[in-house]
Amino acid sequence: QWYFIPEILTGKNQAYGSVTLPKNQADPDRVRLSGKPQEMVAVGMAYDLLNQNVTGIAQKDNLPERVEAVKAPVPACDLPEKILTREEVKRQFTGKKDIIVPEGYTKIAKDAFSEVLLRELFSKTAWKIETVQLPEGLRQIEESSFLGCFKLKSINLPDGLMKIGGSAFRFCESLKSIVIPGSVKVIPGLAFQGCSALETVILKDGVEKIWYQSFHKCTSLTSVVIPGSVKFVNEAAFKHCPKLKLVVIEDGVQNIHPSAFDRGSMMTICCRSGSYAEQYAREHGIGIRLLA
Numbered sequence: 001q002w003y004f005i006p007e008i009l010t011g012k013n014q015a016y017g018s019v020t021l022p023k024n025q026a027d028p029d030r031v032r033l034s035g036k037p038q039e040m041v042a043v044g045m046a047y048d049l050l051n052q053n054v055t056g057i058a059q060k061d062n063l064p065e066r067v068e069a070v071k072a073p074v075p076a077c078d079l080p081e082k083i084l085t086r087e088e089v090k091r092q093f094t095g096k097k098d099i100i101v102p103e104g105y106t107k108i109a110k111d112a113f114s115e116v117l118l119r120e121l122f123s124k125t126a127w128k129i130e131t132v133q134l135p136e137g138l139r140q141i142e143e144s145s146f147l148g149c150f151k152l153k154s155i156n157l158p159d160g161l162m163k164i165g166g167s168a169f170r171f172c173e174s175l176k177s178i179v180i181p182g183s184v185k186v187i188p189g190l191a192f193q194g195c196s197a198l199e200t201v202i203l204k205d206g207v208e209k210i211w212y213q214s215f216h217k218c219t220s221l222t223s224v225v226i227p228g229s230v231k232f233v234n235e236a237a238f239k240h241c242p243k244l245k246l247v248v249i250e251d252g253v254q255n256i257h258p259s260a261f262d263r264g265s266m267m268t269i270c271c272r273s274g275s276y277a278e279q280y281a282r283e284h285g286i287g288i289r290l291l292a
Contacts, residue, residue, distance in 0.1 A: 085109045097130045097151075107140040110165070114147040130174075134158055141168050150174060157181055164191055173197060182206020182229065187214045189234075196220060205229050210237045210260075219243065228252025233260045246270060249277035256280050 084105045089112050093099050101108075113129060132146075132155040143165035146152060152172045157164075159181045166188040169175065173196050180187065182204040189212040192198060198218045203210075205227040213236045215221060221241045226233065228250035235257045238244060242262070248270045249256075256277075261267060261284075268287035271277035281288045 081106050083107045083109050084112055086112045086114075089113055093129075095128070097128050099129055099132045101132070101134050101138070103135045103137060105135055106137055108134075108138070108142060108145045110142040110144055111147070112142070112145050113149055114144050115149050131155070134161075136160065139163070141165055143167060144170070146172055148172070157184070159183060164188060166190055167193070170194055176200075178202070180204060180207060182227075185209065187211060189213055190216070193217055199223075201225075203227055203230070208232075210234060212236060213239065216240060222246070224248070226250065226253055231255060233257060235259050238262075249275070249280075251275055253277055258284065261286065 082105050084101060084107070086109060099113075113132075128151060129149050130151050130153050132152065134156055136158045138158055138161055140163040141157075141161065142163075144167045145165060146155070146169050147167050148171045149169075150171065150173045152169075153174045153176060155169075155175070155178075157178070157180055160183050161181055162183055162185075164180070164184055164187060167190045168188075169178075169192050170190050171194040172192070173194070175192075175195050176197050177200040178192065178198065179202045184207060186209045187203075187207065191211075191214045192201075193213050193216045195215075196217070196219045198215075199220050199222050201215065201218075201221065201224040203224070203226060206229050207227060208229055208231050210226070210230060210233045212234045214234070215224075215238050216236050217240045218238075219240070219242060221238070221244050223246040224238065224244070225248040230253050233253070233256040237257070237260045238247075239259065239262060242265065244261070244265065244267050246268055247261070251272055254276050263284060263286075266287070268289050269277055269281040270289045270291060271281070273290050278288060278290070280286075
């Protein structure tokens, strides 16, 4: 079994400097060659030498005629980032209503699908996207990625998604429902603001913060489930949602901003007796339905 520093043997020199190998077999990238350019040298050493630090002089004559590198598995977290940019979106999806983002992409870039750029702000004509299927390996949706996709009706957020950027789905006026996986810890400000057709929001256990105006002016929203993992519901998170009738707040939620919901609405908070949610509802004049 052979390990290499990241250079290619060229035969430009007979002596290539001192080589230091690490004690840890699983850390071959830490092998270093002193004082030589990165493109010059490949050095191979047998596995048993990796049990100790070895310093010596690497000579071209000491290398075997043929060596084969053993490629160690790369952890998923170390896989190279593959970004779907706005330019790629134009190239691959222009004119399409139903979008399937290929496997391999880990991030959707800022403004990638956005229909709201300065010259398009009121035209509603930039894209015609109605459905989007995202790959399982997607980890990040950046700021304003789908901003103003006025005809977008449905999109899946895959388990394992870790980030939704601010204003990511703002003004997606045809989006009817959304399920946010628990791997997304923070729903940022304005993420779904103005999604006027959005009726149902399901937040899976694991979500921790619902930030400023996340669902502000979702005028068709009728119900939302807030899991016990949520630590904080921020100011105006569900403000100006006149059809919001039922909010299920599970045990564990301990901090809701006084203006998170509309006061004086017909909304009912469904919660357990003695919970923080019950206390919040009573203090702010919101209807209560106690769970058994």
